[in-house]
Amino acid sequence: MTWQPQWWLVAVAAVATVVLLLTAASRWRASTAEIRLTAVLRVVVAVGLVLVALRPAGEQERDVPPVQAVDLVLMLDRTASMGALDHAGGRSRMDGASEDLVEVVAGAAGAHVSVIVFDDTARLLVPATTDVRSVVTTLGTVGWRPSAKATGSDVSVGVELARQTLTKLAAERPDNARVLVYAGDGEQTQTEARASFAPLAELVDEAWVLGFGTAAGGVMPVAPGDAARVTRDGVEQRSFLDEASLRGIADELQGSFVHRTRGGDLPVTVRPPAATAREIVPGAEYYWIVALGLAPLLLVHLLLAVRRWRAAKEEL
Structure with a gap:
């Protein structure tokens, strides 16, 4: 049995009970049997109202959604390649990357998930959230940047934003583990060398680099769903996986590289709790039973009041 009191109602009903009880006690000896019965009914009803205001309820067990002490940060390459x-x-490649990251997020229920996407620039597409559904929807629709809008890709353009994001997460939830998952093809088309990912290593407890593409390469549509291909001087251009670059990123993060070409099992980045927790919560409320039990008493009180009123009227 649990109680969910409305304290102001409890106070009002308790004061009324005390007043009625003192009044009945002071007049008890000089009262008739009928008046005494009326006084008792009033006190009992007042006590019943105290119970109603206390709102008695049963108890029930329920599963507590697992709370993952994990901040999961996804970095998704959406360059033209x-x-x-x-x-x-x-x-x-984007189809494969989106599917893999959706699977990673689905397995991380309860974790705080952030999504950083990068093409010419990097942006925090999804700030830290435990709403898996919204993250999955975002990953399924983010797409890649059409080649006509591309200005050359830098696979490390998101490093500074990732550093800022991880630093903020560490300050907000210092006891959480932080996991970074990078998904891309490693192809650097800007002339300057990529920046190092090493500054992120000390901010994460685990890191995975998922590589997409093949050494044989693949042709590129000019835009998602477009039949036309990216060409130069009439020759279809191909994009190639840069596995060496991706392995270098993994090494700098002190993490692991996984080449993703044909699906299969993904690394487990967030491990579920060993057991589901349960908690006791209020169940069905019983105050209405008390209120229902008071109804006959109120009816008797009403009948006695009507009887006394008629007797007083006849004496006039």
Whole structure:
């Protein structure tokens, strides 16, 4: 049995009970049997109202959603080369990356998930959230940047934003583990060398680099869903996986590299709790039973009041 009191109602009903009890006690000896019965009924009803205001309820157990003490940060490459059609089934690399990250997020229920996407620039597409559904929806629709809008890719353009994001997460939830998952093809088309990911290593407890694409390369549509291909001087251009670059990123993060071409099992980045927790919560409320029990008493009180009123009227 638990109680969910409305304290102001409890106070009012308790004061009324005390007043009625003192009044009945002071007049008890001089009262008739009928008046005494009326006084008792009033006190009992007042006590019943105290119980109603206390709102008695049963108890029940329920599963507590697991709370993952994990901050999961996803970095997704959406440069034009991620549209290359050399993933399993002739699909784009972005299709494979989105599917893999959706699976990672689905397995991280309860974790705080952040999504950083990068093409010419990097942006925090999804700030830290435990709403898995919204993250999954975002990953399924983010797409890749059409080649006509691309200005050359830098696979490390998101490093500074990732550093800022991880630093903020560490300050907000210092006891949480932080996991970084980078998904891309490693292709650097800007002339300058990429920046190092090493500054992120001390901010994460675990890091994974998922590589998409093949050494044989794949042709690139000019835009998602477009049949036209990226060409130069009439020759279709191909994009190639830069596995060496991705392995270098993994080493700098002190993490692991996984080449993703045909699906299969993903690394477990967030491990579920060993057991589901349960808690006791209020169940069905019983105050209405008390209120229902008071109804006959109120009816008797009403009948006595009507009887006394008629007797007083006859004496006039």
